Amino acid sequence: MSTSILNQFNRIAVKISANTMILSLREGYIALIPFFIVAALITLFNQWLDIAAKGFDHQYLSDFNHLVWGLFPLLTLISFSYHLAKNLKVHTIAAPILVISCFTATTGYMYVKGGVIQIDQTQGVLYSLFMPIFCSYLLSYLVKIKLFRIVNVSSISLFLRKHINLIFPYLAVTAITLFLYPYVDNTARWLFTTLLHVQLELSAFGKLIIQLISTHLLWFFGVHGDNTYHILAPIAVTEYMVGAVVANYHFFTVFVLLGGTGCVWGVIIASFLLKGAKHEQHIAKISLPLAVFNISEVMIYALPIVFNPYILLPFLLAPLINALLSYYAISSGVITVIAEQTVPWFTPIFLNAWLLTQSYTAILLQVFLVALNVAIYYPFLKIYQRHSTSGKALDMLVKRYSAGREIEGKAESLFAIHHSEQQLEHHCLKEVTDALNQGALTLYYQPKMDLKSGGVIGFEALLRLKKADGTVQGPWFLETLAKHKLLDVIDNFVIDQLEVDLENFAKAGLAPKVSFNISPDNLLSGGYKRVVKAFTRFEDQVEVELLESSYIEDFAATIEVVNQLKQSHIRCAMDDFGTGYSCLSVLSKLNIDTIKLDRSLLPDSSNEKSETLYRHLAQLCTQLGFKTVAEGVETKEEESVVKAAKIDCVQGFLYHKAMPLEAAIELLEQKKEAATAASSS
Incomplete structure (x- = not known):
């Protein structure tokens, strides 16, 4: 009973921690940690030396102390607004400016007296939290309404178009806030006054x-x-x-x-x-x-x-x-x-x-x-x-919603430089950034199966885009990002998210072998260092999948990178073998551990030559010392071909589709329990 209650509490607590508003609050306050330390030390310094009693010469230090804490509501407002706007995918500068404007215009925190702007830190303390929530969520809703859009064409840059289209939502949020505030504030004052008059x-x-x-x-x-x-x-x-x-x-x-x-x-x-x-x-x-x-x-x-x-x-x-x-x-x-x-x-x-x-x-x-x-x-x-959700996991919770923002920022500079010759490409890139901004990147895991035992011997981490309506799409956008040399953003996300997911596997008492893809350009230009840093502690558990083109384009550099990875106990595989150059002479020089035979090599039942080729190719790879994996097995007939080729490791829809992390953990635990039950019987 107590375990069930605790599990229910944990589920609720995780949902609360991952809530956009709570996540933004946490980010906002973490960003203010340097302020808190400095402000506390200033207060300590003033109190310890009793600065206020030292006279006029030291009065500025006491005034500085009051000013620092007087700015606390405003700094909270700015930091919370920025991070909430970022996670709601509205403009991270425009939204805080809007919130500050509404806050100062209504609460009395800043006011004019004798032609001088002054601050009353006793005003608007609670509104420093409520105002960002109200204004940011309202702005997020209004910017999606087509009626408020002034510009819909792509003849101007994405950056300029987004700001012009903020004009009417800005006006609407300001008008609604100014209209509602007196009623909300009067109600709050009435409630507070009523409580004060209760004689206790x-x-x-x-x-x-x-x-x-x-x-x-x-x-x-x-x-x-x-x-x-x-x-x-x-x-x-x-x-x-x-x-x-x-x-x-x-x-x-x-x-x-x-x-x-x-x-x-x-x-x-x-x-x-x-x-x-x-x-x-x-x-x-x-x-x-x-x-x-x-x-x-x-x-x-x-x-x-x-x-x-x-x-x-x-x-x-x-x-x-x-x-x-x-x-x-x-x-x-x-x-x-x-x-x-x-x-x-x-x-x-x-x-x-x-x-x-x-x-x-x-x-x-x-x-x-x-x-x-x-x-x-x-x-x-x-x-x-x-x-x-803490540390790296928190960072990834934020990153999974921010890839579109990072790509969008780079897209603006590309637009400005290549406007005339890249109209079509920019339109495609806009579709990608819109899709990423409206959804969230995540990793799914497709099991790799042992044909003999039927057990799960590992996973391949596959990138997915989870849309706002909950539907999940494959990474259709990678080709567009590759054209604009933006794949490093996606690679970095995959590496960081996989690191977090491996920690979650470990928390469940599991240590599956997991492979993932990385773009060749990123890998050879130094991306392997990030891989080493992330996965060295998961010894012999991670496998990097490289395309055959990596070796063809720069053989010596690829050999060196693979050696660096293997020295750090990170395995390497050649992905989609058979779809690219498939130069057999390269096989004898490869220093990788695994070769994955692409689904396109799988023969149909009527083609004996292709079946013979598949079988001999698998045997050749085995004799050269490589482990082999058959990809894309979807039918029993294809499974028979794989068995005849004496390939033990397979993956495909016939066994399992790619699944979210939680389902992968549950699958491993079920297999583990089944194996334990079988051995005990």
Whole structure:
């Protein structure tokens, strides 16, 4: 029962993590990590040296600190808008400009006073998230409406046409936003005012719990929780005493938020205890020096904790347990706080406890709480590590939707240079970029079968285009991209995605042999280095399929590249043998491992000569030391020919069509279970 619930949670969590909006938020906040570090250090510097009290000569440093955090909503707005626009496939500059315009025109964040533009950072904090979502999604919808298009002809460049066609969608989004905002804002103000007038008699502990949950939920949704809470909440629930002499400020900084919001010391230590958690440990190393001074933004935004369903429960639970135990320790007299003692928030753990209490008991309590926080976070981080989309996988989740953008950018320069002589080619390229922009690249896997045992002995990774309606197409666009020397974009995608997929096979306890294609020009011009970097750790598991033309065009260079790959335990195969030059003299000089006989060589039942040729060609390849694979076997008659040729490895529709990664993993697991059952019986 518990396993079923956990599996269901994992499926939901993966869907949430891969959601376009959540993915964009995560990208947006990761892009702001340098800002968070610099801003936190500026704040720390100002607080530590008490710059504000130094007088006029140092006032600019204090002003700079206020300005940096005052820009936080605007920077969040820009970064989130950019990445959301990119993933929604709308213009990544035009969309943020539109969002900024609507945000500043409505929220009061920027206003004019005495002819001078000023900033009120208390305004529009929550709208820094809502405005990009509303404007970007609305713009994405409107640009698809043909009625709003001004230019439909291809006599001007794709770049210019796209921007002209943004005019009416721009106007529509702006008009709708300006019309709806007063109603939305008035409703929000009415709701907030109503809540303020609800007279609740809260104890100190009740106020503490409300503050903890509110600030942490705001942080979870990507908003700076502490600042936002103090802006929105009345002073009665932001400044109060916990016990007789402890201000809530000191209670939180010394006994609850150990390492910063979310008790990140617990996250950091738990990350180091996880085996193989490279992503989590890398972030923990970056966060460690800042956590010493209770700065947690890096861990919150880079792990991330923001919009991370796996971490939400411990993120709330750890500070709540710290608050409960510390509140009991103070109220029962186990720990006594020195009255009127002031300890800055950036004071390191243990030292702050000693300064506030002059008691070793308080330090021991902190040690116990940190250990408890580690125990709370550890199982959730372990689940997150096993099931999350992070590191390289996150990059590929983004890349699978961005190949069209990259190609489109290159297409614009091609258009400008060769406008007169490449009208037709540009039209074809436009069709390709439109198709890629409206869909997503992915890899499918066609099983390679052992004819004798019927088992799966590997896969070929095949490129597919998944359209917006869910239908899947083959890579019909490769010829057009090859003409424009843009295949490197596709090759890089395949290499990166295959690396991620091999990691997913490994997570399932599987290590299948997988082959893939790469364009000869890319391979020989240095692309093999990327292959080596990606697959060296998957020793003897990956096979690169080369076309015979690679050897014909530059034999010496191809021999050298294949040797480099084989030294890195990456196998090589000749793909589609029999469709190109098929020069038999080359066979004796090849340094590859496998030869794949193309389907076109398979004879029909009435052609005895072609059957004899196929059989002897297969035997020749075997005698020369090559492994042979029969491609495109679709009928029982063709299978008989392959068997007669004594070829053991086959692939084709007769056995399996290409399938998505999840189906490939499931197929291997089924074969594995069947083999185990057969051996046990």
